[in-house]
Amino acid sequence: MLHRGLSEILARHRYEPGRLVQILRDVMQAEGYLSPPTITAVAEALRVPRSQVEGVAGFYAFFATEFRGRYRVLFSDNITDEMQGSGELRRRMLDAFHLELGEVSRDGQVSVGLTACTGLCDQGPAMLVNGRPIARLTPARIGAISALIRGGSPVEQWPDNLFTIDTHVERRDRLLDTVVEPGAALDAAITRGATGTLAELRASELRGRGGAGFSAGQKWTACAAAPGPERYIVCNADEGEPGTFKDRVLLTTHIGQLLEGMTVAAHAVGAQRGFIYLRGEYPFLEPIVEAALAARRGAGLLGRDVRGVRGFDFDIEVHHGAGAYVCGEESALIESLEGKRGIPRNRPPYPVTHGYLGKPTVVNNVETLIAAAQIALHGGAWFRTLGTPKSAGTKILSVSGDVARPGIYEYPFGVTVKQVLADAGAERAQAVQVGGPSGVLLAAHEFGRRIAFEDVPSAGAFMVFDETRDIVRVVDNFARFFAHESCGFCTPCRVGTTLVKHMMGRLTAGEGSRRDLKDLTRVTRLMKSSSQCGLGHTAGNPVVDALEKFKPAFVDRLPSLDVRPVFDLDAALGPAREATGRDDPGAHFGHGEET
Amino acid sequence: MTFTLDGHDIPFEPGQTVVQAALAAGHYIPHLCYHPEFQPHGSCKVCTCTVNGRTATSCTTPASEGLEVASETPEIQEIRRDLVQFLFTEGNHFCPSCEQSGDCMLQAVGYELGVVTGHYNPLFPNRPVDASHPDVLLDTNRCILCELCVRASAQIDGKSIFALSGRGITKHLIVNAESGRLGDTQLATTDKALDVCPVGAILRKRTGFRVPIGRRTYDARPISQVTVEPAK
Amino acid sequence: MNPERPKRKLRVATTSLAGCFGCHMSFLDIDERLIELLEHIEFDASPLTDIKTPGQCDLGLIEGGLCNAENVHVLLNMRQKCRILVAMGACAINGGLPAQRNHLDIRDCLQTVYLTGVGLNRGFIPNDPELPLPLDQVHPLHDVVKIDYFLPGCPPPADAIWQFLTDLIAGRTPQLGHGLIHYD
Structure with missing residues (x-):
């Protein structure tokens, strides 16, 4: 039983099971949740087992398998949001609707919950309403949003200014300053030839900017050498590491160079298709990316015979994530691209030989691919002139927390933590979380350390905690x-x-x-x-x-040095007190006597 | 071609993983989600070994010439004990009331490793029991999420009766029916998926006590012996 | 047993919380070895001696998990009085069969048992202060106090109890091999 809305969504995705995550995302947008009959209908239309669709529906945080209200409010729960007062604003909103966290209002109008860091740490606290981010929350904004929800006006018709996302670039260096005219890097790559481009990339010693720091030149070379005619280029734009928002900015300001970098990669390794796996939290970037893709297709920079080179066919499509940090891991990302649960694969084999659909695939971070475009244009030696022996080039940091000027900071690799703190206006910092929660927590005595693969590697997050914060x-x-x-x-x-x-x-x-x-x-x-x-x-x-x-x-916070009950003894008697109506001393645990 | 396992030379054939070659050579490596008839996927991590100095699941590590594998070291056994304790902590494993007791691999691996407590504070999850199927009981309290039934149903029965949904600690077994009931699926008593559960999550009805407690597979001999000399 | 150790007998208390006394029965199943055991230990509070409250003890053996307020009070007192505390049997270790109520609301349980169950007529939920109030969930002992040793089984086999105690008396870390570790 397919109703028309669902048929349209399925047709738009060509009834491809590989696009299941995209299909379910569109159904979520249209219907607000994925009901059991909807899951059955999708499974039947795609001719896949229902259990497979339900498995995917249950995996991603932005898919709800139960009705969550016509307005689904999710407060960003990163520590920086917390420090910016998110908790109080959340309380305010819950009170406004007489709700508990996670509960749906009785009239089915609204639910208020939590979501992982939304990548707006430089302008928090933030929230998502039906998937659309709203930054810079204040009591006034919460009031306005609550009124809009009460009034029942569709989120699409809410005032535009609610949804504006700012771009704070506080320090620029070579990557942000280098201009690549559309096609210029590609022309250089075509002139140099695939082998030449790979050699240039290896000579640049560019390492992946997503965290692991694997050599981009080696990755591309291995992919180019893998057997078979089909190859894929995947841009990992799923920056989910709390405290990271540099890809959001790069996709806004440097989308052309990103697409150029992907096309250079396609030429170098012989790929026909590319994907941008875009964070589910960044739907506002879709029009920017789609417009840039359309412009490049129009200019012969994507599509058939790119730049007039016969047989060089390459195009890029956007896939959206749906709320799963693990999909930033490249093999989990590929699983998600294939429409599955985002489960990391066993390696070896690696994606360079067995990636998307089991075919050789290059997966690179946004920043890496932009650097690759610039290297194609200016050469590996040019790139190597900045940075440290093991960390060529620059690094873009997403600075947030207790600083006067949160935003994007670009430095040559090797910059000290102290320098970044000074530039961002951090006073009395007691700790910095470099690289996000999965990175390194540095205490003040370590602020002389350097951001570089040989000292403190970082995917870009730089969250600062001053002396008033509770570690x-x-x-x-x-x-x-x-x-x-x-x-x-x-x-x-x-x-x-x-x-x-x-x-x-x-x-x-x-x-x-x-x-x-x-x-x-x-x-x-x-x-x-x-x-x-x-x-x-x-x-x-x-x-x-x-x-x-x-x-x-x-x-300091251990109440005693011994083992303590792991549950509240007195509260555990609460339900039985209620059932029996007892309130005598024996129906309570006294305070302190037990331990 | 050989590699070494705790100093023993283990012969192997191309394509075998470390666990496969070790078991074939009569050396037991504890495991739960590995099953000889299925492609290993390495989720339970109980077969973790040190392979050339790095920890890795031996069920997914391809055997290769000269590999040095360490299995029965104190560090590795400690990892395995902790993993088994994690599984006991995560689910509701009340052995005295489980009809699989004595034939259960989780239990037997626990005995093998000397596990006497779950150690951590049990999570006591609220998980469903599904008795809707006339011949099969599904008790997900005991499920350890090894995906053997998932793999068997998809790869051998061609039905995908079982799958996983949710994620993290809320990951759970689901069945292929809109009602969520096993009785509404195409599960047949001849399905391979019924015979691969290492614990007591999927049970045939009316057969549970044919062999009395105390005389079951792992009551008689430890799993390390049963696995490498099943016929004895 | 180690002749170097002082001859003083170990003082041992035992108790059953939310258990069935099966572990105590299994303890008695060590049969004539009890006589040998009594050369090395003396019982303090225990169902075997009918002493109700323990004095200072070397060893406490506890059967059963925690299902009500009284269980918790007894456990906390045992922890104070005993140098070494042993969780004996499945219930003490993971809540055991009583913990199979943990997914139910205790209020619904009491309602069903005393008010709406088949065959009940004008019943009421007992509310006498003499009665221990049930906890919302059944817990193993180590959710509330430090437990030094765990002796699994439902019940632990008599041979396991014997092995465990003789190891402990001799100053060895108890080791149960195959056949003595049982969860059922």
């Missing part, structure tokens, strides 16, 4: 993030992230014990040694770093 709360926020984002494939990460969340919750509330401190060490060690992918390997990092560098902050 245990910061780590607690990160622990909740990882528990929410674990894909659940492997035992250590699936269970470990939740155990860490519980232990951090107890410690933060002053209900923890020595045993929790010991178990935190044990669990994080297990996650690091035995998890399937980088998410599990790094999920314990903030805990490990904080226990090492801020131990007193943890010990």
